[in-house]
Amino acid sequence: MQNFVSHFKKVKNLGASGGAATHHFLMQRLSAIFLLPVVFWALISLLCLFHKILHGQINAPLWDFLQSQSLFYYIPLILMIIVGIYHGMLGIQVIIEDYIQCKIMKHFFIISCKLFSFFTILIFLFTFIL
């Protein structure tokens, strides 16, 4: 039966963090894979927007022009920023864990980074729902 169990299952929940580390690893990879196509789509939509702005197809102020564009231009950008901040938060947690040795400072920085990231994502989402 062991032959059919994946390597990931074998290491899951081992280690001192009680599963948090494996979960962190998995989420970082999943968000990275998710970001790849989203980034591709976002680049295309950004290029389209820039092209319209720079080649004078707009006859309204920039702000009105941006608001009048289809939602398809903004969906990848919104997704990219939200998932990007989440992915970056996980990465910065690793950097802090590696380079700050004082336990209190380490946890202080990790918790404040996470709070700031989730706060930013929440308000960012809120502005688009409104």
Add this chain to the structure above:
Amino acid sequence: MTIERPLSPHLQIYRLPFTAILSIAHRLSGLFLYLGFVFFAWAAIMSKFFPDCAMKCLQCLLTCRVTLFVLFLWTLLFFYHMFNGIRHLFWDVGLGFEIKTANLSGLAVVALAIICNFLIWYCIFY
């Protein structure tokens, strides 16, 4: 209960071969990309709640050459982090660990990042 865990290899201790430079560059670029994303998120939030002020700031920023240069470097970091991230994903499934392959893929990542960056800026302006 405290567990003494081994520390990560620090920068001042080991010599930095090519792959190690790429590795630390991956981290640094990730840090700057995070800051950039946070900036864009807050810029979007501000432009929703204070549209006039945000538009003025945006015009000031976009007419300044330094901003364009920073943006150019930021997209370079972006492409570098993306391609190097794909390289890391290959490592996660156990492919490409040989020293020769790692060096070659590292070179490919740097070349691809530079080419893509010039291509995207060319596409924006022409």
